[in-house]
Each structure stands twice: as structure tokens, then as C-alpha cells.
Amino acid sequence: MTSIWLDEIAADVFPRLDGDAAADVAIVGAGIAGIATAYHLARAGAKPIVLEARTVAEAASGRNAGFLLAGVAENFAAAAKRYGEERALRVWRFTRHNQQLVREVVAREQIDCDLAWNGSAQIAGDDSEWAEARASAERLRREGVRVRLVPEERAAIYEEDGELHPVKYVRGLARAAARSGARIFDGTRVTAVAPDGLRTERGRVRAGAVVACVNAYSQHLVPLRVRPVRGQMLATAPVGRRVFVRPAYAHRGYRYWRQRADGRLLIGGWRDTARDEEVGEEERTTRPVQDQLESFLRQRAPEAAISHRWAGIMGFSHDALPYAGRLADGIFVNAGFTGHGMAFATATGELVADLVRGVSRNETDLYAPERP
Ligand SMILES: Cc1cc2nc3c(=O)[nH]c(=O)nc-3n(C[C@H](O)[C@H](O)[C@H](O)COP(=O)(O)OP(=O)(O)OC[C@H]3O[C@@H](n4cnc5c(N)ncnc54)[C@H](O)[C@@H]3O)c2cc1C
Numbered sequence: 001m002t003s004i005w006l007d008e009i010a011a012d013v014f015p016r017l018d019g020d021a022a023a024d025v026a027i028v029g030a031g032i033a034g035i036a037t038a039y040h041l042a043r044a045g046a047k048p049i050v051l052e053a054r055t056v057a058e059a060a061s062g063r064n065a066g067f068l069l070a071g072v073a074e075n076f077a078a079a080a081k082r083y084g085e086e087r088a089l090r091v092w093r094f095t096r097h098n099q100q101l102v103r104e105v106v107a108r109e110q111i112d113c114d115l116a117w118n119g120s121a122q123i124a125g126d127d128s129e130w131a132e133a134r135a136s137a138e139r140l141r142r143e144g145v146r147v148r149l150v151p152e153e154r155a156a157i158y159e160e161d162g163e164l165h166p167v168k169y170v171r172g173l174a175r176a177a178a179r180s181g182a183r184i185f186d187g188t189r190v191t192a193v194a195p196d197g198l199r200t201e202r203g204r205v206r207a208g209a210v211v212a213c214v215n216a217y218s219q220h221l222v223p224l225r226v227r228p229v230r231g232q233m234l235a236t237a238p239v240g241r242r243v244f245v246r247p248a249y250a251h252r253g254y255r256y257w258r259q260r261a262d263g264r265l266l267i268g269g270w271r272d273t274a275r276d277e278e279v280g281e282e283e284r285t286t287r288p289v290q291d292q293l294e295s296f297l298r299q300r301a302p303e304a305a306i307s308h309r310w311a312g313i314m315g316f317s318h319d320a321l322p323y324a325g326r327l328a329d330g331i332f333v334n335a336g337f338t339g340h341g342m343a344f345a346t347a348t349g350e351l352v353a354d355l356v357r358g359v360s361r362n363e364t365d366l367y368a369p370e371r372p
Pocket residue numbers: 028029030031032033034051052053054055056057058059060061062063064065066067068069188189190191213214215216217220221230231232233268269311312313314315334335336337338339340341342343344345
């Protein structure tokens with residue numbers, strides 16, 4: 001079954017590319033990463049072309065929970081342990097910039113995408129995660145972050161986090177990119193990339209640079225350390241009471257839920273209960289994971305009728321940070337979001353667009369594809 005988001009919004013019709021073409025920059029993939037890269041390039045005056053095998057936002061970007069969080073999937077204390085505190089703070093600030101950028105772009109381009117800033121709850125699943133959640137809150141408060149603790153729920157409430165309708169956002173951004181001069185093609189699979197352009201199933205595209213934004217599918221096109229991992233969700237018909245106050249992110253980000261303004265409940269994750277099965281590119285739901293999602297739903301809202309069940313494929317990097325930068329002469333990437341692309345990709349799109357145009361930025365080292 002398709003996601004609630006894709007089910008609600010008819011795809012814009014972009015043409016198929018049937019022959020050869022030429023462009024300043026050729027972008028492969030029209031999820032949030034490819035579209036954001038195209039948007040920033042077009043706004044800077046370049047003439048990018050975007051080639052998408054399916055339709056805009058039909059893969060992970062149209063199948064996620066729509067959380068717009070700050071930070072990586074792990075809590076800040078865990079991230080500081082993994083990356084070192086200074087680097088973890090730089091990543092945190094980058095994702096805050098991503099939130100700000102989404103706010104600006106949505107206002108500037110008048111994208112109607114149900115963007116709301118109700119904050120998020122980070123809920124600990126055990127004592128050690130709760131200790132980390134408290135330490136994270138304490139450290140981030142010193143950075144000026146608005147966070148408060150609710151000990152009886154073992155929750156840290158981050159007041160500044162956002163949520164949106166991912167398909168409305170990515171398709172709205174695609175229209176804005178097209179208005180600025182990007183050319184977008186659906187139904188056009190790329191079969192090979194090279195520094196001077198790429199090949200599609202039906203022709204050749206010459207370009208000054210190529211940006212591969214195919215996330216989970218990267219290994220088919222470029223040598224990138226991305227592995228495909230499946231995520232599953234369900235959604236319900238509108239429920240006439242408030243069940244969840246704000247988006248919640250629990251058990252180290254493995255489990256998440258939210259309630260939309262129209263009353264529908266969305267529940268996703270529980271991949272931690274089936275790690276070995278939830279890998280690969282097969283975009284299908286499975287009974288064991290759906291049963292877990294449903295059992296949580298029944299605890300919180302027994303009356304809710306399930307309307308949608310779906311799966312999406314995420315691209316995991318070797319260290320849970322994205323790869324955004326130059327891979328080889330003329331070839332760039334923007335991928336590997338490790339289940340957190342809405343938190344990063346509007347800003348990594350800006351970063352990669354700058355790098356393609358020869359403008360270097362402070363964050364370049366954080367997401368360099370060749371980092372150890
Ligand atoms: C269930 C689930 C819940 C999630 N929840 C959240 C969340 O709440 N917040 C958050 O930040 N992140 C979340 N994510 C992660 C987020 O959806 C992804 O990180 C993000 O969408 C990745 O965007 P992308 O553009 O890199 O990849 P995609 O959206 O997968 O886009 C890649 C595109 O490349 C195209 N493509 C692939 N190969 C080719 C080719 N050869 N030629 C042409 N086109 C090609 C594909 O068709 C696809 O459209 C979730 C993911 C899932 C699955």
C-alpha cells in the first residue's frame with residue numbers, strides 16, 4: 001500500500017526524457033536531496049536538470065513520518081560520544097540551520113505543506129537512555145536550546161522541532177526549483193554516471209557536473225558506502241481526540257509517532273524488533289513489524305481504524321552522517337541520510353550546490369564522502 005502522503009496528493013506531471021540533453025549540472029533522483037540541490041543551484045543561476053526514475057518524492061521522501069528534528073537519530077550525549085563533542089555540536093547546529101532554511105523556503109515559495117512547530121518528545125526506553133537524555137538536555141541548554149524534562153514520562157521535550165507533510169513539501173520545492181529554471185524529468189532511469197554527464201535508458205545527458213542523490217540506491221551508480229534499510233509505518237482515519245500532543249521519538253529513535261492536525265495518527269519504526277529482516281530494497285510491509293505498530297496503536301487508541309500501511313527504503317551511511325560533497329572529478333553526492341533526511345537534506349542540498357559552483361563552506365569536512 002502507498003503512504004498516506006502519496007495517497008493524498010496527485011503527482012505533478014513532469015515529462016519523460018526520451019532522447020539526449022545538455023545542462024550545467026545533472027542531478028539523479030528527485031527526493032528531498034535531489035530537489036533541494038536543484039532548488040539551490042537554480043536559485044544561484046545554474047540550469048540544472050533532474051532525472052527521476054519514478055515520480056518526485058515517490059521513494060523515501062514520500063514515505064517518512066515528516067519529523068523535522070534537530071540533531072542525528074541518537075540523542076546528543078550518544079552523538080558526542082560517537083563523533084566527539086565539538087563535531088556533534090557542529091552537526092547539531094547544521095540541523096538547526098536546516099530547520100531555519102525550511103522555514104525560510106516555505107515562506108518565500110509559499111509552499112503549503114502543513115509545517116508546524118509543536119516541538120518533539122525524545123522518550124527514553126530504559127535507564128541508560130534516560131541518563132543520556134538528561135545529559136543531552138543539560139548540555140544543549142547551554143547552547144541556548146529550549147528543552148525541558150518530564151521525568152514521569154522519561155521524556156525530553158525539544159520545543160523548537162517541527163513537522164510537515166513531506167510530499168507537499170518536496171513537490172512544492174520541486175515546483176519552486178522549476179520556476180527558477182531547473183528542468184525535471186520523471187520516469188527516466190539513469191544507468192551510468194561519468195564526470196561529463198550520464199546515460200539514461202534512452203539517451204545521453206551532457207553536463208559540467210553530476211550530483212547523485214539516489215540515497216538507498218547509491219550503490220547501483222556510485223561507489224558510496226550506503227546500505228538500504230527498510231522502515232515501516234501505519235496511519236489511521238481521523239480520531240476525534242488528542243492522543244499524541246507532539247511528535248515523539250522513542251527508544252533511540254527506533255519508534256516514533258505523531259498525530260496530524262486532522263486527527264489522523266501515524267506510527268512508525270519498531271525496526272529494532274526485526275533488524276535482520278528490515279534490510280534491502282524491497283518496499284513492502286511485513287506482518288511482524290506491522291503487528292508491533294498495531295499493538296502500540298491499540299494501547300493508545302483502541303478505537304482508531306487503520307487506513308494505510310506502508311514501507312520506505314532508507315540509505316544508511318557507515319557512521320550515520322550523510323555523504324554530501326565531491327566524490328570524484330565532476331561527480332558529487334548528496335545521500336546516506338540514515339533515516340534522517342528531512343533533518344538534513346534541505347541544508348546539504350545548499351552545501352552541495354555551493355560545492356558544485358566552486359564555493360567552499362565550513363561544514364564541508366563534516367559530510368565529506370571519503371571521511372574515515
Ligand atoms: C518509514 C520512514 C520514516 C522516516 N521518517 C523520517 C522523519 O520523520 N524525519 C526524517 O528526517 N527522515 C525520515 N525518514 C528518512 C527520510 O525519508 C529520508 O532520509 C529521505 O527521504 C531521503 O531523501 P533522498 O532524496 O536522499 O532519497 P529518496 O527520497 O529515496 O529519493 C531518491 C530518489 O532517487 C530515485 N532513483 C534511484 N535510482 C535512480 C536512478 N538510477 N535513476 C533515476 N532516479 C533514481 C528514486 O526513485 C528516488 O525517488 C524516514 C524514512 C522512512 C522510510
